[in-house]
Amino acid sequence: MDHSTHIEEIARRYPAERRFSLAILQDIQREFNYIPAEALPIVAARLDTPQAHLYALATFYKSLSLVPKGKHVVKLCDGTACHMRGAGNLLGSLSRQLRLDADGRTDDGQFSVELVNCLGSCALAPVMVVGEAYYGKVSLEQLPTLVDSYREGGENDE
Amino acid sequence: MISITVNGRVCACEEGEYLLDVAERNGMLIPHLCYHRGLLPIGACRVCIVEVIERGRSKVVASCVYPVRDGIEVHTASPRIREQRSVIIALLLSLAPGSTEIKRLALQLGADIPRLVKAPESDTCVLCGRCTAACEALGTGAIAKVGRGVTKKIAAPFDGMPPDCIGCGSCAHVCPTGTIAYEHTDESVSVWGREFELMRCTGCNAPLMTREQHDFLTRKGGESPELLCERCGKQGVARKLKTRERYLG
Ligand code: SF4
Ligand code: FES
Ligand code: FES
Numbered sequence: 001m002d003h004s005t006h007i008e009e010i011a012r013r014y015p016a017e018r019r020f021s022l023a024i025l026q027d028i029q030r031e032f033n034y035i036p037a038e039a040l041p042i043v044a045a046r047l048d049t050p051q052a053h054l055y056a057l058a059t060f061y062k063s064l065s066l067v068p069k070g071k072h073v074v075k076l077c078d079g080t081a082c083h084m085r086g087a088g089n090l091l092g093s094l095s096r097q098l099r100l101d102a103d104g105r106t107d108d109g110q111f112s113v114e115l116v117n118c119l120g121s122c123a124l125a126p127v128m129v130v131g132e133a134y135y136g137k138v139s140l141e142q143l144p145t146l147v148d149s150y151r152e153g154g155e156n157d158e
Numbered sequence: 159m160i161s162i163t164v165n166g167r168v169c170a171c172e173e174g175e176y177l178l179d180v181a182e183r184n185g186m187l188i189p190h191l192c193y194h195r196g197l198l199p200i201g202a203c204r205v206c207i208v209e210v211i212e213r214g215r216s217k218v219v220a221s222c223v224y225p226v227r228d229g230i231e232v233h234t235a236s237p238r239i240r241e242q243r244s245v246i247i248a249l250l251l252s253l254a255p256g257s258t259e260i261k262r263l264a265l266q267l268g269a270d271i272p273r274l275v276k277a278p279e280s281d282t283c284v285l286c287g288r289c290t291a292a293c294e295a296l297g298t299g300a301i302a303k304v305g306r307g308v309t310k311k312i313a314a315p316f317d318g319m320p321p322d323c324i325g326c327g328s329c330a331h332v333c334p335t336g337t338i339a340y341e342h343t344d345e346s347v348s349v350w351g352r353e354f355e356l357m358r359c360t361g362c363n364a365p366l367m368t369r370e371q372h373d374f375l376t377r378k379g380g381e382s383p384e385l386l387c388e389r390c391g392k393q394g395v396a397r398k399l400k401t402r403e404r405y406l407g
Contacts, residue, residue: 040315050299050322055315059305066316 006031007039011046018049022057025064034068062116070105070112072150072157074130079118081125086140090126091115093143110152130156160228165235173228177221178206181234188234189243189263191250192286193222194332197295200287204246205263209233218242244269254281254335283312283337289329298322298374301329301350312338314350324370325354361390 010027014020021043028039035058044051058064074094078087094113098106105112121127124136130150138146149156161170164181171180176199178188192203201223208221211231218239221232233239248269251260285303289312293301300320304313314320325347330340340349344365347354354368364387367375376382386394 037316041321044322050302051315052300052302052304052313052320052322055313056302056304 003032003036003038004042007036007042008046011043016047018047018053021047021049021054022061025054025057029064032068033071034065037066062114067103067105068109070110072111072130074111074113074128075116075119076113077117077119077121077125077127077129078115079122079125081118081122082127085125087115087126089140090128090138090143093140094147097144097147111147111150160226162226162228162230162232164232171226174225177208177210177219177224177226177232180226181208181221181232186234188221189247189267190222191247191260191263191284191334192288194288194291197288197291197332199223200291202285202287203250205243205250207239207243207246209236209239240267243267250284253284254337256281257284257335259334260284281335281337284335285310285312286334288332288334289338292328292332296328297324297326300324319351323350323352324374325349325352325368326371357385359387359390360385361393362387 007028011024014024024043025035028035040051040054043054058066076087076091098111100113104114119127126138128135128138148154159170160173161168164186169180169184181188188206190206192200193206199222201220204220206221207218210217210219244267247264247267251264254260290302293299300322301312301314304311327340327349330338330349346356347368354370356365357367357369357372359366366385366387
């Protein structure tokens, strides 16, 4: 199935009403790991809603992305507690280890790193989430092993 | 019907009406920027703040989007409000020092202009949101507030030319800062990097609306609107009435 038909199919899961814009974009994000540019006109036509509205949603919500996210999405908490406990250092170290580009991605598509606000586990600061797995009290020392475990062939790379 | 007091005066109103509307109806004008008659209230600029006292507690709210409740006591120009409002308008002016509308408000509100305003090279958008509201109401919603926080801006998808734009120019018309480039000649309109050909009045050949606007009205109204300018349209109606009178008479 090519992209367009797939997107069309996702859009048809919901009634053709504007209020389902976000739900559809979320489903597209889940399937493709990003919102492909061609999705906008397709969803817009289906919902009879302006493309600008969809674009605004896609740029507003952190969970939506217009560029492909990595296979492993690393969320580094930069909320107040984590910030105070050195989230900045972790980010610096991560981007060196992974050679992240300006958008926080690796060019092999394996990782993308994003800063998020409080994850609600401040007692464990600094907190990092890889995929669905939470890591608390993350130290600079343990980062390399942790990152390696998610690299291709690592124990956490499903 | 409920009643509230604004600056000591009792005003009758309906539950859920917006405070700014109630105050204006009763002759008390509240300064505002993003609020624009004919558009849905936006609540972005905060120029319209007032003090509301409800059950002994006082708070500052944006009156253009604040639904009134029975018995509230409102002060539109208390010292606290005056001070905060003058800072808000000075900050807005610092983004767009050339905007006559903002300058007029700043003067009227006694903002400390020299302290806060450093002349930037050119006026910038103040993100009041009038343009997007106007586009939603009169056009197609072709532009939107894109992004969030400090990177928020008014744009079309992918920062390109808006595919849904019909060239009506409503956005540029309501913009207080003149930051939307809009030009028109006798033949065409250009806005958001696109150029639109103008259709003409079938009566007097005056430029009337863009082809895309005509298509849009056709789609919306279910039939294509007559290509007549206001004057020729009126004349047409008058002529029709006359012939009918002749019939009846
Ligand atoms: S472009 Fe003009 S109307 Fe639109 S948000 Fe900016 S200042 Fe307001
Ligand atoms: S600040 Fe990171 S979990 Fe609360
Ligand atoms: S006029 Fe009320 S917030 Fe702008």
